[in-house]
Amino acid sequence: MIKTTVSRVFLFAAVLFAAMTAASAEGEQADELKILVYGATGKVGTHVVDEALQRGHFVTAVSRDPSRIQRRHPHLSVVAGDLLDAESIADLAVGQDVIVISVRGIIGKSKKPENAIQRIAVEKVVNVLREIGDDAPRLIHVGGSGTLEVEPGVLWADKIPKIFVPKSLELEIQGQVLALDYLRTVSDVKWSYATPAKNFTNGERSGVFRIGGDALLEDARGKSRISRADFAVALIDEAENAAHVRQRFSVAY
Ligand SMILES: NC(=O)c1ccc[n+]([C@@H]2O[C@H](COP(=O)([O-])OP(=O)(O)OC[C@H]3O[C@@H](n4cnc5c(N)ncnc54)[C@H](OP(=O)(O)O)[C@@H]3O)[C@@H](O)[C@H]2O)c1
Numbered sequence: 001m002i003k004t005t006v007s008r009v010f011l012f013a014a015v016l017f018a019a020m021t022a023a024s025a026e027g028e029q030a031d032e033l034k035i036l037v038y039g040a041t042g043k044v045g046t047h048v049v050d051e052a053l054q055r056g057h058f059v060t061a062v063s064r065d066p067s068r069i070q071r072r073h074p075h076l077s078v079v080a081g082d083l084l085d086a087e088s089i090a091d092l093a094v095g096q097d098v099i100v101i102s103v104r105g106i107i108g109k110s111k112k113p114e115n116a117i118q119r120i121a122v123e124k125v126v127n128v129l130r131e132i133g134d135d136a137p138r139l140i141h142v143g144g145s146g147t148l149e150v151e152p153g154v155l156w157a158d159k160i161p162k163i164f165v166p167k168s169l170e171l172e173i174q175g176q177v178l179a180l181d182y183l184r185t186v187s188d189v190k191w192s193y194a195t196p197a198k199n200f201t202n203g204e205r206s207g208v209f210r211i212g213g214d215a216l217l218e219d220a221r222g223k224s225r226i227s228r229a230d231f232a233v234a235l236i237d238e239a240e241n242a243a244h245v246r247q248r249f250s251v252a253y
Pocket of ligand 1: 064101146176197
């Protein structure tokens with residue numbers, strides 16, 4: 001009698017384990033999402049597109065020049081779009097589950113961090129999501145490590161040795177600080193600010209990394225780094241799980 005019960009428990013555990021393993025197998029996904037990716041031609045955005053497709057999601061990849069996206073996949077649509085154009089954002093946003101912003105650049109000649117596309121884009125997209133209302137997609141913005149704290153209340157952006165940083169990059173770093181400051185004022189749209197480590201690398205997708213909050217994470221050797229491929233894993237995890245709505249999270253080894 002006891003032997004039969006024990007075997008049943010083992011059988012149940014084996015079936016459960018098999019089901020869990022199958023569900024987490026690469027390429028399988030319980031709920032397919034519709035994900036709109038701005039910056040799909042970029043160094044980070046290409047990994048985001050790859051990761052989302054690999055997990056079975058439907059991706060709409062946006063570029064101002066869609067001929068630059070040569071990739072073909074049954075779940076991939078390629079469209080023209082510009083984050084400076086609110087009407088085109090609205091056209092593309094309706095019906096999506098998640099919008100990813102992974103863009104960079106300074107608009108015009110004015111030397112102000114307010115002119116970083118990262119800062120401009122979050123506000124443009126938030127306004128469109130407000131217009132859409134209850135059915136609006138969630139926003140996941142690819143942020144900057146300058147927003148992370150190297151000690152309580154002190155941002156990495158304020159400690160980066162300026163001598164090594166070109167002016168345009170300095171503006172973008174500050175633009176990313178403004179983007180997070182802005183998002184933190186937004187309580188009526190579901191946003192997340194995904195923050196990479198200091199160093200983005202070309203390393204492999206390991207699937208092993210840490211998720212943090214406001215503090216800069218460093219590895220055992222004192223390095224703050226993450227591969228773009230692993231960052232994309234964390235970003236699509238967020239798309240699937242919505243674990244950091246109206247929060248920033250950071251990704252590092
Ligand atoms: N350690 C760090 O903190 C760190 C390091 C690097 C990057 N980052 C952040 O990571 C993000 C992505 O960087 P990346 O290196 O992947 O950039 P990237 O390779 O230079 O790509 C920039 C992307 O921005 C898009 N873009 C620019 N203006 C646009 C507009 N008006 N409308 C739509 N798309 C526009 C471009 O798309 P098209 O030209 O195809 O339209 C391009 O795909 C940025 O937010 C950046 O700040 C953080």
